[in-house]
Amino acid sequence: MWNNIIKPTLVLFIVCAVIAGALAYVNGVTQEIIEARTQQEQEQFRKEVMAEADRFVKIEKEGMPDKIAGVYEAYRNDTIVGYVMDVTVKGYGGAMKLTVGVNINGQVTGVVIGDNNETPGLGSKAKDPGFTEQFKEVTTDNTLNVVKQNKKSADEIQAISGATITSRAVTGGVQAALDSVKLITEGGN
Amino acid sequence: MAKSSKGSLSILTNGIMKENPVLKLVLGTCPSLAITTMAKNGIGMGIAATFVLLGSNIVISLIRKMVPDKVRIPVFITVIAGFTTIVDMLLHAFLPDIYKELGIYIPLIVVNCIIFARAEMFASKNSVGASILDALGMGAGFTIALLIMGSIREILGSGTWMGIPVTKNLFDPAIIMILPPGGFLAFGFVVAAIQKFSVLNVKNKEIASECGMNCPGCAAAGNGGDE
Amino acid sequence: MKEIILIAIAAVFVENFVLSKFLGICPFLGVSKKTSTAVGMGGAIIFVITISSVVTWSINEYLLKPYDLTYLQTIVFILVIAALVQLVETVMKKFMPPLYRALGIYLPLITTNCAVLGSALLIVEREYTFLNAVVFGVSSAVGFTLALVLFSGVRERIETNDIPTAFKGLPITLIAAALVSVAFFGFQGLFGI
Numbered sequence: 001m002w003n004n005i006i007k008p009t010l011v012l013f014i015v016c017a018v019i020a021g022a023l024a025y026v027n028g029v030t031q032e033i034i035e036a037r038t039q040q041e042q043e044q045f046r047k048e049v050m051a052e053a054d055r056f057v058k059i060e061k062e063g064m065p066d067k068i069a070g071v072y073e074a075y076r077n078d079t080i081v082g083y084v085m086d087v088t089v090k091g092y093g094g095a096m097k098l099t100v101g102v103n104i105n106g107q108v109t110g111v112v113i114g115d116n117n118e119t120p121g122l123g124s125k126a127k128d129p130g131f132t133e134q135f136k137e138v139t140t141d142n143t144l145n146v147v148k149q150n151k152k153s154a155d156e157i158q159a160i161s162g163a164t165i166t167s168r169a170v171t172g173g174v175q176a177a178l179d180s181v182k183l184i185t186e187g188g189n
Numbered sequence: 190m191a192k193s194s195k196g197s198l199s200i201l202t203n204g205i206m207k208e209n210p211v212l213k214l215v216l217g218t219c220p221s222l223a224i225t226t227m228a229k230n231g232i233g234m235g236i237a238a239t240f241v242l243l244g245s246n247i248v249i250s251l252i253r254k255m256v257p258d259k260v261r262i263p264v265f266i267t268v269i270a271g272f273t274t275i276v277d278m279l280l281h282a283f284l285p286d287i288y289k290e291l292g293i294y295i296p297l298i299v300v301n302c303i304i305f306a307r308a309e310m311f312a313s314k315n316s317v318g319a320s321i322l323d324a325l326g327m328g329a330g331f332t333i334a335l336l337i338m339g340s341i342r343e344i345l346g347s348g349t350w351m352g353i354p355v356t357k358n359l360f361d362p363a364i365i366m367i368l369p370p371g372g373f374l375a376f377g378f379v380v381a382a383i384q385k386f387s388v389l390n391v392k393n394k395e396i397a398s399e400c401g402m403n404c405p406g407c408a409a410a411g412n413g414g415d416e
Numbered sequence: 417m418k419e420i421i422l423i424a425i426a427a428v429f430v431e432n433f434v435l436s437k438f439l440g441i442c443p444f445l446g447v448s449k450k451t452s453t454a455v456g457m458g459g460a461i462i463f464v465i466t467i468s469s470v471v472t473w474s475i476n477e478y479l480l481k482p483y484d485l486t487y488l489q490t491i492v493f494i495l496v497i498a499a500l501v502q503l504v505e506t507v508m509k510k511f512m513p514p515l516y517r518a519l520g521i522y523l524p525l526i527t528t529n530c531a532v533l534g535s536a537l538l539i540v541e542r543e544y545t546f547l548n549a550v551v552f553g554v555s556s557a558v559g560f561t562l563a564l565v566l567f568s569g570v571r572e573r574i575e576t577n578d579i580p581t582a583f584k585g586l587p588i589t590l591i592a593a594a595l596v597s598v599a600f601f602g603f604q605g606l607f608g609i
Contacts (some may be wrong), residue, residue: 003257007257008257008260009260011255011257011260012260012263012267015256015264015268016267019268019270022271023271023274023275023278026275027278030278030279037282
C-alpha cells in the first residue's frame with residue numbers, strides 16, 4: 001500500500017508543490033520588471049503619436065467604446081493639444097495593442113502598433129508607415145472602411161495585401177479612438 | 190550504461206559530435222526548422238534549451254533514487270515543464286527581443302524530445318556531475334546545429350549574418366530560404382553533407398530513422414527502438 | 417459562420433501545422449513511410465487534439481485566468497495532455513480493442529508531439545472562443561493528417577528511385593518535404609486570409 005500508491009503519489013505531489021512554488025516566486029519577480037518596461041514603452045509610443053506634446057495625463061472617462069483601454073490628455077505648456085488612446089483590438093493572431101493620437105481639431109496625429117501576434121511578412125506589415133500613414137488624413141468627421149483596391153478618399157483605408165483581417169482590426173481601433181474623442185469634446189464642455 | 194567507461198571529456202563531446210541531437214539523433218526537429226530564420230535566433234533558442242536541459246538533468250539526477258518507477262514520467266514532465274516556464278519568464282523579462290522572435294517555441298521546449306530523452310537515458314541513471322556534462326554537451330550540440338542552420342538560412346535568405354549584411358553585391362537573397370520550405374531544404378542539405386563526410390555512415394542512418402519516430406518510445410523503453 | 421470557415425481553411429492549408437508551422441515534425445518524418453500508417457497516426461492525433469482543445473481551453477478559462485495563474489499554462493497543459501493520452505489509451509484498450517490495436521503504437525507518441533501542445537498554446541494566445549477553439553483544433557489536426565498522407569504518397573514513390581548515397585534516408589525526405597511545403601505556400605492569400 002505504502003510503496004504502491006501512497007509513496008508515488010506523495011513524491012509526485014511534493015515535486016509539483018516545489019515547482020509551483022518556484023514558479024510563483026520567479027513570476028512575481030519577473031512580472032515587476034515586465035510591467036516597468038511596458039510602462040516605459042507605452043510612454044514612448046505616446047510621444048511618437050503626438051510629438052508636439054510634452055506630457056500626458058491619464059484620465060478616467062465613462063462611456064468609452066469597449067476597445068479603449070486608456071485615455072490620456074496630451075499637454076503642451078499646460079494647454080491640451082489633443083488626446084492619446086490606448087486601444088486593444090482583436091487581430092488575426094490575437095490581441096493587438098494600438099496607440100492612437102488625435103489632436104483637438106479631431107485629426108489623427110499618429111498610429112503606432114505595439115504588441116501583436118500577426119503573421120510575419122503579412123499582418124506584421126501593419127506596423128509599416130506605408131500602412132499607418134494612411135490614418136493621418138483622417139478626422140472625426142470620417143467613417144472609415146477598408147478597401148482592397150486603391151483608396152479614393154480619406155474614408156477609405158487600403159488593406160495590406162493578404163492581411164485583410166489585420167487591416168480591418170487596426171482600422172476598427174482607430175475608428176474607436178476617433179469616436180471616443182468625439183464623445184470627450186462634444187460631451188463635457 | 191556503465192558510468193566508468195565514459196570519461197568526462199567524452200561525455201561532453203558526445204553531444205556535440207557523435208550523438209548530436211539534431212543532426213545525428215534527429216530529435217528536437219520542430220524548433221530547429223521553425224526558428225532558424227536568423228542565426229541570432231538559433232543561438233537564443235540553443236541557450237534557452239540548454240538552460241532547461243541543465244536544470245532538468247541536475248534535478249532529475251539529484252532525485253533519481255527517490256522517485257518510484259510508477260510516477261517517473263509525470264515527475265520528469267513536471268520538472269522539465271517547470272524549467273521551461275522559468276526560462277520563458279526570464280526571457281520575457283530580460284531579453285524581450287529574443288522572447289518575441291522565439292514566441293510559441295519557448296514553451297514548446299518542454300516537448301523537445303532531446304530533453305526528455307536525456308532525462309530518461311542519462312540523468313536518471315547517472316551522477317549529478319556526469320549529468321551536468323551531458324546536458325552541456327547536448328545543449329552545445331543543439332546550439333551548434335541551430336547556429337549552422339540559422340546561418341545558412343540567414344545568409345542565403347536575407348543576405349545578412351547576425352544582422353550584418355554580408356552578400357551585398359554577390360547575389361540577390363533567395364527569400365525562400367527564410368520561409369518554411371527553406372527550413373526543410375537547409376536541414377536536408379546539412380544532414381546530407383554530414384552523411385557524406387561521416388565515417389560512421391551506415392550506423393548513423395539507422396539511428397536517424399529509428400529515433401525519428403520513437404521519441405517517447407525512446408523514453409519509455411529506455412534504449413530506443415523497442416516499439 | 418464565415419469566421420469558422422476561415423479558421424478551418426487557414427488551419428488546414430494556409431498555416432498547415434507541419435508544412436508551415438513545423439509542429440509535429442517528428443512523426444511526420446518517421447511515420448509517414450506508408451499511407452496506412454499515416455492515416456492511423458492522423459486519426460489518433462485528430463482524436464487527441466479535439467479532446468485536448470476542449471479540456472485545455474476550459475481549464476485556462478475557468479481556472480487559470482480567473483486566479484491569475486496563466487504562467488502555469490505550459491506545465492498544466494502538458495500534464496493534462498499526458499494524462500489524456502494515458503486515459504485514451506486505457507479506455508481504448510478496454511472498450512475498443514480493434515481500434516486500439518490499429519492505433520495503439522501511435523498513442524504514446526502523441527504526448528511529446530509539438531502539434532498537440534502547440535495547438536493548445538495557439539488557441540490560448542489567439543484568445544479564441546470555445547467554438548473557434550474546437551474548430552481550430554480539429555482543422556489543425558486534419559491539416560496535419562493531410563500533410564502526412566500526401567507526404568506518404570511522395571515517399572512511397574521515392575523509395576523506388578535512384579538516390580545519391582549522401583542523400584539516402586533523411587536528407588531526401590527533407591528535400592521532398594520542402595517541395596510539398598512550397599506547394600502549400602501557394603495557398604497564402606487564399607480568400608484574403
